[in-house]
Amino acid sequence: xxxxxxxxxxxxxxxxxxxxxxxxxxxxxxxxxxxxxxxxxxxxxxxxxxxxxxxxxxxxxxxxxxxxxxxxxxxxxxxxxxxxxxxxxxxxxxxxxxxxxxxxxxxxxxxxxx
Amino acid sequence: xxxxxxxxxxxxxxxxxxxxxxxxxxxxxxxxxxxxxxxxxxxxxxxxxxxxxxxxxxxxxxxxxxxxxxxxxxxxxxxxxxxxxxxxxxxxxxxxxxxxxxxxxxxxxxx
Numbered sequence: 001x002x003x004x005x006x007x008x009x010x011x012x013x014x015x016x017x018x019x020x021x022x023x024x025x026x027x028x029x030x031x032x033x034x035x036x037x038x039x040x041x042x043x044x045x046x047x048x049x050x051x052x053x054x055x056x057x058x059x060x061x062x063x064x065x066x067x068x069x070x071x072x073x074x075x076x077x078x079x080x081x082x083x084x085x086x087x088x089x090x091x092x093x094x095x096x097x098x099x100x101x102x103x104x105x106x107x108x109x110x111x112x113x114x
Numbered sequence: 115x116x117x118x119x120x121x122x123x124x125x126x127x128x129x130x131x132x133x134x135x136x137x138x139x140x141x142x143x144x145x146x147x148x149x150x151x152x153x154x155x156x157x158x159x160x161x162x163x164x165x166x167x168x169x170x171x172x173x174x175x176x177x178x179x180x181x182x183x184x185x186x187x188x189x190x191x192x193x194x195x196x197x198x199x200x201x202x203x204x205x206x207x208x209x210x211x212x213x214x215x216x217x218x219x220x221x222x223x224x225x
Contacts, residue, residue: 004156033212035212037216042218043202043204043218043219043221044216044217044218044219045157045204045206045216046216047213047214047215047216050212050213091156091157093156095212101147101159101162101170101172102159102214103159104156104157104158105156106154106155106156107155107156
């Protein structure tokens with residue numbers, strides 16, 4: 001099975017600072033997509049950002065950006081100017097060829113300190 | 115505009131029983147996917163429904179079955195419940211795009 005690896009079980013960041021959440025993946029596909037989701041304690045998964053494997057520029061959505069390094073098979077999420085409401089679980093996911101069914105990593109717990 | 119809704123919120127069942135979980139997709143969405151999320155894990159894909167047919171299926175036994183209705187709402191049925199079926203069950207809807215909208219989930223506890 002093609003795997004998503006999130007090596008940081010927990011991360012801590014000071015409010016207003018930037019934080020990077022790591023994600024590496026394996027795939028034999030040429031065309032695929034990478035996603036990040038946020039899951040607060042309420043349980044709902046919130047879509048944050050998407051990167052296509054053929055996209056030449058790194059994806060950005062407001063305070064979220066994706067540092068995509070295709071050769072290294074990494075897709076790290078950068079959150080700028082952290083806010084207390086960013087405290088949550090963050091999941092990296094990969095979609096396969098011709099489908100957008102994501103395979104999820106185990107997640108990183110982010111805690112933002114005031 | 116209502117997002118994805120799921121019912122019930124919480125459920126407690128006994129081993130061997132059967133359970134039905136329900137999902138209403140976001141308005142305008144025609145595709146519904148179901149995921150199982152065990153504690154401390156990422157969601158695992160169960161199956162996806164489109165036009166009332168199961169389009170894709172993950173690595174789950176036949177005890178897990180589903181249905182999609184003409185109004186695009188969906189049900190997940192699990193028969194012969196095992197303790198290991200205890201998890202958060204997430205429903206997600208989409209409309210021919212990569213962006214899936216998730217519901218709040220149903221927390222199933224099997225005792």
